[in-house]
Amino acid sequence: MKAEKIPDIIIGRLPVYLRALQRMADSGLKTTSSQELGEHVGISAAQIRKDISQFGDFGKQGTGYSIAYLLDKLREILKVDRIWDVALVGAGDIGHALANYQGFKDRGFRITMIFDSDKSKVGQKIGNFTVEDAEMMIEKVKAAGLKIAMLTVPASEAQGVADKLIQAGVRAILNYAPINLNTPHNVKVQYIDPATHLQRMTYYL
Amino acid sequence: MKAEKIPDIIIGRLPVYLRALQRMADSGLKTTSSQELGEHVGISAAQIRKDISQFGDFGKQGTGYSIAYLLDKLREILKVDRIWDVALVGAGDIGHALANYQGFKDRGFRITMIFDSDKSKVGQKIGNFTVEDAEMMIEKVKAAGLKIAMLTVPASEAQGVADKLIQAGVRAILNYAPINLNTPHNVKVQYIDPATHLQRMTYYL
DNA sequence: TAGATTGTTAATCGATTAACAATC
DNA sequence: TAGATTGTTAATCGATTAACAATC
Numbered sequence: 001m002k003a004e005k006i007p008d009i010i011i012g013r014l015p016v017y018l019r020a021l022q023r024m025a026d027s028g029l030k031t032t033s034s035q036e037l038g039e040h041v042g043i044s045a046a047q048i049r050k051d052i053s054q055f056g057d058f059g060k061q062g063t064g065y066s067i068a069y070l071l072d073k074l075r076e077i078l079k080v081d082r083i084w085d086v087a088l089v090g091a092g093d094i095g096h097a098l099a100n101y102q103g104f105k106d107r108g109f110r111i112t113m114i115f116d117s118d119k120s121k122v123g124q125k126i127g128n129f130t131v132e133d134a135e136m137m138i139e140k141v142k143a144a145g146l147k148i149a150m151l152t153v154p155a156s157e158a159q160g161v162a163d164k165l166i167q168a169g170v171r172a173i174l175n176y177a178p179i180n181l182n183t184p185h186n187v188k189v190q191y192i193d194p195a196t197h198l199q200r201m202t203y204y205l
Numbered sequence: 206m207k208a209e210k211i212p213d214i215i216i217g218r219l220p221v222y223l224r225a226l227q228r229m230a231d232s233g234l235k236t237t238s239s240q241e242l243g244e245h246v247g248i249s250a251a252q253i254r255k256d257i258s259q260f261g262d263f264g265k266q267g268t269g270y271s272i273a274y275l276l277d278k279l280r281e282i283l284k285v286d287r288i289w290d291v292a293l294v295g296a297g298d299i300g301h302a303l304a305n306y307q308g309f310k311d312r313g314f315r316i317t318m319i320f321d322s323d324k325s326k327v328g329q330k331i332g333n334f335t336v337e338d339a340e341m342m343i344e345k346v347k348a349a350g351l352k353i354a355m356l357t358v359p360a361s362e363a364q365g366v367a368d369k370l371i372q373a374g375v376r377a378i379l380n381y382a383p384i385n386l387n388t389p390h391n392v393k394v395q396y397i398d399p400a401t402h403l404q405r406m407t408y409y410l
Numbered sequence: 411t412a413g414a415t416t417g418t419t420a421a422t423c424g425a426t427t428a429a430c431a432a433t434c
Numbered sequence: 435t436a437g438a439t440t441g442t443t444a445a446t447c448g449a450t451t452a453a454c455a456a457t458c
Contacts, residue, residue, distance in 0.1 A: 009425075015404035019383060023360075033439065041385050045439090046427055053441050061440040062434040079407040086403070093305050097298035098399065103383055107400040108407065147410050148403065155228075172406035174399060178224060178308055180246050188409050190402040194303065194379060195312040197395040198291075198353065199220035201377035202284040202313065204393050205352050214449075238415065250415095251451055258417050266416045267458040 010051050011078075016041050017048065018074045025067050033064035080108030087141050087170070089161055090152035091116040091124065091131045094176050098150060099126045109148070113140060117157070134161075141168035148172045155179040162189075215256050216283075221246050222253065223279045230272050238269035285313030292346050292375070294366055295357030296321040296329065296336045299381050303355060304331045314353070318345060322362070339366075346373035353377045360384040367394075 020040045024032055034045040034052075041048075052058055052070070055077050059065045075081040086104075088095055088111050099111060114126060117134035124131045132140065141149070149170045153161050158177035165173060171187050178193045225245045229237055239250040239257075246253075257263055257275070260282050264270045280286040291309075293300055293316050304316060319331060322339035329336045337345065346354070354375045358366050363382035370378060376392050383398045 007424080011408050012405050014408075015401040016385065018404065019398070019401060020385060023384065035439080042387070044427070046429095047425090049439090049441065050426080057441070059440050060434055061432070062438045064439065077408065078404050079410060080404055084403075084407060084410075093302040097302040100298050101399070103398075103400055104403075107404065109400060109403055148406070150399070171410055172403070174402055174406075179228065180221065180225060182247070188406040190405055192397050192399065192402060193224070193308075194306070194355070194397065195308055195314060196220040196224060197379055197397060198289075198309075198314055198377070199223065199283050199285055199312065200217050200395055201353070201379075201393040202289060203216050203219075203282065205284060205289075205376055212448080240415080249451070251453095252449090254415090254417065255450080262417070264416050265458055266456070267414045269415065 006054055010054060013041075013043065013051055014074055014078055016043075017051075018071065018078065018080075021067050021071050021074070025071060029067055031064050031066055032070075034059075036064075075108070078108075082108065084109050084148050085112040085144060085146055086110065087112070087137070087144075087146050087149040087165070088114045088152070089116070089134065089137065089149060089165070090176075091118070091121045091126060092152060094152040096126055098152065099129060111150075112144065113146070115140075117153075137161075138164050138168040141165065141170060146170060148174075150174040150176070152176045211259055215259060218246075218248065218256055219279055219283055221248075222256075223276065223283065223285075226272050226276050226279070230276060234272055236269050237272055237275075239264075241269075280313070283313075287313065289314050289353050290317040290349060290351055291315065292317070292342070292349075292351050292354040292370070293319045293357070294321070294339065294342065294354060294370070295381075296323070296326045296331060297357060299357040301331055303357065304334060316355075317349065318351070320345075322358075342366075343369050343373040346370065346375060351375060353379075355379040355381070357381040 020037060034048040038045040038048050058070050058073050086109050088098055091114055099114060114129045114131050115134045115137045116122060116131050121131050122133045147170060149165045151158055151161060151173055155177045158179050159181060162173055162181045166187055173189045175181055175189055176192050181189050183189055225242060239253040243250040243253050263275050263278050291314050293303055296319055304319060319334045319336050320339045320342045321327060321336050326336050327338045352375060354370045356363055356366060356378055360382045363384050364386060367378055367386045371392055378394045380386055380394055381397050386394050388394055
């Protein structure tokens with residue numbers, strides 16, 4: 001166990017390990033090894049052992065890792081051993097898909113508010129939610145103490161909305177708008193842009 | 206200009222440069238510098254120059270890069286100077302959102318087929334498309350010569366569908382299912398899993 | 411010309427892998 | 435015990451940064 005700063009690149013792999021372990025647990029497995037886990041996620045056994053050992057001695061020589069125990073530890077490290085309330089901004093097609101997405105359940109997240117600046121969408125029902133006016137966003141997000149938001153607004157509005165979210169206290173943004181966001185160093189952004197992802201593969205075709 | 210193998214990590218940044226340059230072009234700019242582009246994308250000027258210079262001498266000392274020229278070159282390198290036909294498998298909420306997504310236009314991609322194994326969805330209209338039976342997938346994808354697919358099926362089906370797509374000739378898969386895919390080395394996979402992306406940020410909260 | 415900015419080299423920094431003692 | 439597998443070290447590999455000559 002080391003107390004030094006953990007590289008971002010290692011943190012980025014932990015959710016992948018978590019997801020694979022969760023599947024193993026669901027299929028009834030009790031223990032695994034760095035070798036086996038590595039085959040599932042396409043990462044070398046040595047790297048998996050090194051990554052995990054940054055946080056503690058979670059394995060046992062000879063037998064490997066208890067899946068349930070490692071799951072617990074990874075959830076604790078990633079702070080998804082709780083439920084994070086999340087704001088969704090943008091009630092278009094992607095916003096709708098995210099609002100109805102069942103995959104957040106059991107992985108630490110729950111959408112609790114949906115905003116849109118389009119008055120014709122405000123008041124509309126999406127699943128259990130009612131779309132709220134984006135004008136109320138700063139106030140509501142701040143009052144609820146939300147730290148996480150998902151952004152599915154047009155590229156032209158994304159930076160402005162992000163600025164407001166940050167002002168409201170948000171520190172993590174999942175950005176679906178196809179544009180780079182400029183944010184303070186204490187705000188994390190993850191990007192999901194299908195066209196960009198596809199363009200990362202065409203080079204090899 | 207070097208002929209050596211370009212690292213994946215550099216290829217991965219090119220679409221980000223491309224996207225930023227496209228926005229600059231749209232806003233009427235004619236030239237930019239590694240410094241300016243770097244500020245837009247959050248990458249050092251030195252790294253941008255090094256990345257770009259792997260492919261040729263596209264800049265001019267003293268004045269920087271012609272945006273239009275660099276756009277052309279990047280599109281050519283990434284092979285998005287053409288339109289790729291893409292198969293979409295899975296006609297759920299995410300599939301619908303992707304089918305209606307306007308962001309592929311002008312970035313090199315066009316969905317041309319939508320498949321689902323749910324017979325109640327087959328025949329259904331989504332935008333201009335009709336959902337086709339997944340049983341016809343291998344045949345149709347092969348006949349059309351498609352090399353790219355987007356996967357929005359449940360995790361439990363993703364590996365099986367991926368195997369079939371590969372059998373049909375697909376070499377690039379954008380996978381929305383929350384599971385790691387095992388594929389031959391000549392098949393590229395990109396992953397989009399919102400929960401995983403969110404979990405990469407909670408550590409820092 | 412003077413100023414700006416590239417492309418490239420060398421130095422630094424960081425990540426991955428291989429190997430193995432420790433030990434379950 | 436014998437076999438298996440961890441955690442960790444050292445070696446290797448690769449990526450980033452700093453600096454600057456070249457040159458527009």
